[in-house]
Amino acid sequence: MEPGYNKIEMMICTAARFLEDGKTVAVGTGAPCAAAMLAQKVNAPNLVIIFEAGGLAPLLPQMPISVGDSRTFFRGIMAAGMNEMMTTCCRGLVDYAFLGGAQIDKFGNINSTVIGDYHKPKVRFPGSGGANDFASFCWQTLVITVQNKTRFVEKVDFITSPGYLTGPGEREKAGLPAGSGPYKIITNLAVMGFDPETREMMIESIHQGVELIDVLENSSFKPIIPEKTSITPPPSERELQILRREVDPNRYIIGRQ
């Protein structure tokens, strides 16, 4: 039987639950905006949402189309600028970075710049925007992305935003703030965390109706498989309703194929 929701809706509802009430989150454009707004409406009413263009803690009336549009400071606490928001991240006041990405590897490094050779790219993507900044400065990075063999790769073609780089201790060695790094990767098939020893991606829960083999077949590297994986709880009716009616009524994100 087909579930009563699509894979994007599943990803957004799952991601939203990881944002704890009373914490601070810097969100990237697109799906992270939708998930942060859903979290604010459902499980984290006091979530402080930070937008890189200057919006601080809005009561989002709808999902922003841009991380700099006027919804990002609608009934907000402050309408500042990029310097204010980014330096807040620099000082260690922001708990989560919440990003999307084109390609990701087992250490959680994100590529949103090019596929193929940098100088003769097969595909050119937007680039870092504020993603590298957030993934460098915020304590924990969450990534929401569709999973397949070309997106989940052994080595990304270009490290736009830092994960654990090439393994344990490498972030610190590169000069990035100690104690920061990737936290959760939320895909259409599963939720992944990171092994505290090896810093490699590790399956945490598999979505309902998805088999372990699907998760493995849709990745070019083999994530760590724990002895026991749980099933990701499906979206609730309430989450879906709020997501469809209030967060993304124009289906910018949830209507994507």
Place this chain on the structure above:
Amino acid sequence: MKTLQEGKNPLFMDPDPDQAREFFQKKQRAMTDKRMTEKEAVEKFIPDGCYLAIGGFGANRIPTAILHEILRARRKNLGFLGHTSTHDFQLLCAGHCLKKIDIAYIIGLEARGLSPNARRVMESGEIEVCEWTNYALCVRLRAAAEGVSFGIARNMLGTDTLKMSGAKVIECPFTGKKFVALPAIWPDVAAIHVHEADIYGNCHIRGISVADLELARAAKRVIITAERLVDSYAIRINPTRTVIPFYLVDAVVEVPFGSYPGNMAYEYFSDEAHLSQWLTTEKDPAEFQLFLNKYIYDVSSFEEYLELCGGIKKLKELRRLEALVDR
């Protein structure tokens, strides 16, 4: 101070603050009437080959009238600084105006998708690119505004973004820790759209300022387009609200609905139907050329463009959307 690593890409502008000071020493400080048309502003301050920066955030509070005029004036070989640049970059790519760019986010229009034409232009290799991040560009402008040759941050470390930038990794003389040195940049000219300005260029912005306060202080020349002109008394009665003082500004252009089809906080929302039309039409280069002729090249003024896009009826609708009147 030890340099530990260097980005491979070149700097397009000299980070020497004394060159900038020399320019600013001669910059006119008199409080004069700076009003002109967008056409005059482009003619006077945006020559071929100059280095341009655009204020706002892609499709939010952008100086669209200046961008259209740059296309109509067939400007070429421009340098460009773009943190999150979306519709602004899309326009400059449509006109093939760019030669060398310092960028953090291009091609995309955020949740709306990617621009097929900007992508073609970027993948053709006609533009020389230097990679940065949004904060890195903000720090570069801030350093310029501070009159020093570089700013320091802790981003880009360990990544290819750093390798393809013009930044350097340095060792802190106090802590021994690694930081990124980001070279100051003084753009030749910046165009910034604001809510209100007086004829001298004193400006009010409502809502977020993005990186425009730094940009206005870093750029050698500043073109202001304003939703409305106000009497200078409106500035002097509330100096707390002045975010750009007149002596930074070289041109003041009155352009109501000047950020259209982008969003202008507290004024009007973005015209999503029109922006979507851009993305769809761009798929076919021949059709896109006709589209550009219709909306930009065969149009004589920004007012005419607004009329073409639905005029006052459309603008009323966008004002209602911005104010969430019908929610």
